[in-house]
Every structure is written in structure tokens, then in C-alpha cells.
Amino acid sequence: MKVPVEDEENKNVSPEAETEAPTADVELDDESAQVEAAKRAGEAAAEADFKAEAEKAAGERDDLQQQLDDAMGQVEVAKKEAADAVDRLARLQADWDNYRRRTAQERLDEKQRAAEKLVLNLLPVLDDMERASEHAAKTASDDENLMQFVDGVNAVHDKMLSILNKEGVEVIDPAGEAFDPMNHQAVGREENADVYDETVAQVYQKGYSMGGKTIRSAMVTVTFGGPKRPASSDGDEKGDAESASDSDAE
Template identity: 65%
Template sequence: MKVPIEVEDERDDEATAVEPDEVEAQEGADEPEVSDDADATGEGDELTPEEERARVEAAIRAGEEAAEKELAADAGKIRAERDELQKKLAAVEDQIEGAKKEAADAKDRLVRLQADWDNYRRRTAAERVAERERAAEKLVCDLLPVIDDLERALDHAGATESADTQMQQFVEGVSAVHAKMLAVLAKEGVEPIDPTGQPFEPLSHQAVGRVEDTDAYDETVAQVYQKGYRMGDKVIRTAMVTVTYGGPKRPADEAPADEGADAEKGAPEEAAEQTK
């Protein structure tokens, strides 16, 4: 049998048993509470002016350091942007210099091409003129023997006296043909060289003989066997002449006067000077 009293004692013990956490909570509740204000005031009383000034200075320094760091970061960004812009500017300047150089080269090539074109145009024009002159000169040179034959025929007819009217008319007709041919050649700048009585000029005269003449100046053309011809400033055929010798020397002051009076002699001398 169980004894009721003992059971009741065990129940009382269980009822009176207290957990440790509950004991600590109770002990904490029994302790007096301390407010935060009391803690704050407990750490120290009011700050002294020196401490307050030190705290203000520390706050200022901290603000200045933060501002310096922020300014340094901004300055770094600005420098990076500046460097990038400088690189772009340098690249653009290089492009500009390259474009200027290309423009200068193109201008130089244009000037050279223009000069080459002008030279080519003048050269081709001169060549065309020279070609025409050579063609005309060849034709004139081919016609000169015909003119010589006409002049010989006229000289022979003049030396022969004839009362035949038809013969005289024939001679007049040949003379008219001769005059027309000379007129046509004159339009092309062709003129005869007939230096009888003039000083001998080696550039336009060809000496085929010498004749002694003490009355005439030395080196004077005594007779023309064949007329010469000049086309412009060029002698296309020299005159075949005989030259005197044995006479007095020609005065130096008369040579220019003779050359100025003789247009046919002046032109060959100018041509000779141009050739020199």
C-alpha cells in the first residue's frame, strides 16, 4: 500500500522546484534599474572648453580630409578627361597636318601639271608652225629652179632683139608669170637675195669665183650667177656670186651704212646673231 502523505510531499517538492532561468530573471528584476541618462552622466561630467574645441577641430579635420579626398577624386576624373581630350586633339591635329600636306602636294602637282601643259602647248604650237614652214620651204625650194629658168629665158629674150610682135607678147607673158610667182612667194615671206655691189656676206652668199678690181672695195660682190632666197629670217638658198679683190679695204664706218641701206643683208646678220 502507498502512503498518501508521502505522495503529497513529493508533489509539494515538484511544485516548489524552480528553474535556474526563472531564478536569474527574478534576481534581475530584484536589481534596481539604471537609466541611460545616468550612464551618460556617469561617464563624465560636462566637457571642458579645451575638450570641446579639440572635438570641433577633429570634426573640422575629418571634414577637410573628406573634402580633400572628394576633390582629389574629382581632380583625377578631370585629369583623365583632359588627357583623353588631349589625345583626341592630338589625333585631330595630326589629321589636319596630314590634310594640309596632302593639299600642298596636290597644289604642287597641279602647278607642275599646269606648267607641263603650257610647255606642251607651246612646244606643239611651235612644232606645228615649224612643220608648216618646213612644208612651205620644201615647196619653195622645189619652185626656185623654175623661177631661175624663167629668169634665164627673160634675160635671153632681152638680149635678143626681135621685131616679132608675137615674140614680144610671149616674153611679156612669161614676165607676168614670173612676177606673179614672186608675188605668191612674197606672201609666204620669201624674198630674193641679189647682192650685186654689196659687201660679201658668207652667211647668205656663196663665192664661186674671184675677180680683180682695183676700183671697187675688196670683198665686194661683182656679179650674181644665181640669186639667193630668204624665207623669213632663214636663208633657204645662198646666192652664187663672184667677189672682187685687189681693191682698197672697205672703211669700218661704211659697213654699217651699207648694212642699214640693204635690207636683204641686214636680215641674214640678225639670223646669224640669233644662231650664235
């Protein structure tokens, strides 16, 4: 009986050879496990690094956001301070303009008062000149030398009045006009039915105005007993009085 070669060959295989194959498989499994473990360790390390980087980036982001918030807060504070400064500047400018206008008006008023005071001090001189001229004309009209002197006085009077006119001084001589209590001072009354009631009959002392303001009222006598003055404009009052006088005379 023949024995198969395979059987013989199998018989010749040593027990050690039979145990070597499982050892190699175990080694392969260990390597795979080590590779898997290394992969997991690498992934865990990468994940830890990524998480650390993410946390670091988040921290930097929070720091930058805080810095941005602080900067925005400072910008708002700066805007508010700038607006307050602009408001203060506007108020100071308005106060300065008001002060400048007020002081300018005060200087103008002071200058006006000083000019009025000077004119008021000069008015009695004009009054004396007028009274002297009127007296000389009534009592010594035949004295040629005296009348020449009076003419010289009248020339000086007119020159002074011309200078005052240039400074805004005007004469108030309301003879024949309607009585105006704002510009006239009544010192007597005269009955006269030929003119309108409350018409200026005589002017004892002329009045003066300066810059549209009455600085001295005219001293006058006022008529009564005549017809009532019709309502009319101020510019026609003198004409109305003259018309009434003319019609009554006719």
C-alpha cells in the first residue's frame, strides 16, 4: 500500500511550524490595533489642538469685541462732548453778540444824552437872542446903529440854529396849529370863536426836538370857544385852522 506524498509531507511538518502562523496573525492584529490607537490618538490630539485654537480665537474675538465696544463708547462720549462744546460755543457767541449790541446801544444812548444835554444848555442862549431881537424891534426900530447890531445878533442866531439842524435839532413853532399835548405845554387859554377849538394862539417859548424826540416842549396858549376840529390827518390840521379862520372872517 502506497502512502500519499501529502501525508508524508504533513507528517514531516514540525509542531513549531504549526504554531508560527497564529503568532503572525496576532502580530498583525496588534499592529492594526496600534495603528487604530495611533489614529485615535492623533485625531484626539488634532481635536484638542483645534479646540484650543478655537478657544484661543474666540478669546481673541471677545477681546477685540470688547476693545471695539470700548472704542465705540469713547466715540459716543467724544461726540457728546463735541456737541456740548458746539452748544457752549453757540451760547457764548450769542452772548457776545448781545453784549456787543447792548454796549453799542448804550454808547449811542450815552452820546445822544450828552448831545441833548449840550443842546438844552444852548437853547436859553437862542431864547435870549430872540427876545433881545424882538424887544429891539419893538422899542428901537428907528435906531439904525442898534438895528444893525440886532441884525448881527440874528445872523449869529441863525448860524447856531443851522449848526444844530445838522445834528438833527428841529424847532417846534406851532402857532396856528392844533394843540398837541405831547409836544406843547399849555400855559394859558384864549377865547376865540373864529378858529377851531384848542388851536395854538401864541408861542411864548419855542420847543425843540432832536432825532424825532421832543427835548423841550413849546410853551403856548390855546384857544377855546370855537368850532370843534374835524377829524383829519396831522398834516392838514394847520390848513384846517386857517380855513376855518378865513371862512369865519368872511
